[in-house]
Amino acid sequence: MYTPRVPKLWNETIGAHRRAVHDAILDTTAALVAEHGLASVTMSQIAEATGIGRATLYKYFADVEAILVAWHERHIAGHLKHLAAVRDQAGDAGARLEAVLEAFALIAHEHPTTELSALLHRGEHVARAQQHLRDFIRDLVAEGAKAGAFRDDVAPDELAQYCLHALTAAGSLPSKAAVRRLVAVTLAGLRPTR
Amino acid sequence: MYTPRVPKLWNETIGAHRRAVHDAILDTTAALVAEHGLASVTMSQIAEATGIGRATLYKYFADVEAILVAWHERHIAGHLKHLAAVRDQAGDAGARLEAVLEAFALIAHEHPTTELSALLHRGEHVARAQQHLRDFIRDLVAEGAKAGAFRDDVAPDELAQYCLHALTAAGSLPSKAAVRRLVAVTLAGLRPTR
Missing domain, CATH: 1.10.10.60 (Homeodomain-like)
Known part of the structure; x- marks a missing residue:
């Protein structure tokens, strides 16, 4: 044949x-x-x-929902790629986390929760992306804690969860200046305690 | 007659x-x-x-939903009453906010988001309660900033939003000890900067 x-x-x-x-x-x-x-x-x-x-x-x-989930997956993948690029541009461990947290907060600021996002955020792909993001931030925190830039009396994973939740406040802030203040306050929580 | x-x-x-x-x-x-x-x-x-x-x-x-909304309103009112009682028991401005934030974080820890809560949280009564809570925390932050216990370079309302968002991380933490660490980290973000 x-x-x-x-x-x-x-x-x-x-x-x-x-x-x-x-x-x-x-x-x-x-x-x-x-x-x-x-x-x-x-x-x-x-x-x-x-x-x-x-x-x-x-x-x-198969249906409209499947398209929207694929669209959302691509959208989230774009954000994660952006955060990785931001990380790779900044200097030492402290500066890297600061740059990434600011980029994340600006994303949260520019994407307030809508009916559509509430629907899409129930998807399994979102849980995967959130875990990826948490691991990504955790590694930066751990690196910074080792370098003495951040506290080491709380586990990096807990500090990552603190950061990500605190920065979602950016979604309801009125300006980018307010978002930058939020990032500064959040980072202050990570500083080593004396 | x-x-x-x-x-x-x-x-x-x-x-x-x-x-x-x-x-x-x-x-x-x-x-x-x-x-x-x-x-x-x-x-x-x-x-x-x-x-x-x-x-x-x-x-x-009129219907099941109306009952659930009333139930939820009563439930939230109970939480707010509890937070007010906690505030009134603690000592100075710093201790008051710390006690209230810990109580709030424990509530968030014990009430993880469910399908029902996601539905109920869309209600107007929730927006009112959230505003009430935000004002409540803002006043405590302002009082503490005036007393020198907290930073005064960021507006109390922005700091209140930071606190409330950061503490929602308690919903996914595994233990009360982890919740207390989260409260300590969140409070560290509020300390005056030198």
Whole structure:
């Protein structure tokens, strides 16, 4: 039996094409939901707005909720990537955590909780991302505690939870200046005790 | 025309009776929902378990949700009363805030977020209670800042938001000892900067 060998380049092209369609579906759905609200967006509307057939859309996603979860996963992954980049730019352990906490607080400030986020935040992918974020902050705290920049009388994991919860206050603060003050106050809680 | 004068004692008795029935409805409903889940509890079940007729129940409440909101309001009012009592027992401004924050953190620790609380927390009565709590903490912070126990370079209202958010971490901590460490770390963020 003759099995055609698909050239590698062709595979890559198909992969890139699928990725582009996938991303277009996510972007279109997010825009439709933002404009019309979650309840009124249908798979047909999404297919039409994306410029693909309904049958094609169903090859990618089973329903609107699955698209939104994928969109949210990509969104969160973008935030985590941003925080990692911020970490890698800053100097010593203390400066690294400070830069990351400020970046996180600004994300919280710019993404106040909405009905949609409340819905999406119940998903399993969010629990995974939160654990990832907690581990990420915990490692920075541990590194800073070892260097003497932060207290070592409380476990880094507990301090990470303290930081992340304290900084969610940024969602209800009125300005970026207030967010920076919140970061300073939160960091003050991490300083070594005498 | 003859208008019967209802003796004062009689009015008080009716008031007490209505209060007792009202409270019994709340307690019974909370117990039924805890046992069977929110979706499966009906007004008929509640009337039967409370030992009153359905018609009487409807004189008090229009539906199950209204009962749960009333139950939740009473529950929150109990917490706020407890926090006020804790405040009034402690010594100076610093000790008062510390005692109140620890009491609040223990409440958060003992009441992790559930499906029911997520539903109830959307209510307007919760926004009112949160504002009340924020004002309550803000006043304690302001009093302590004036006495030199806390920093005065950040507004008391922002510090109150910081405290309340940081302490919600108590909901996912494993022990009361961890909760007390969280309170100590949160308070360290409030200390005056040199």
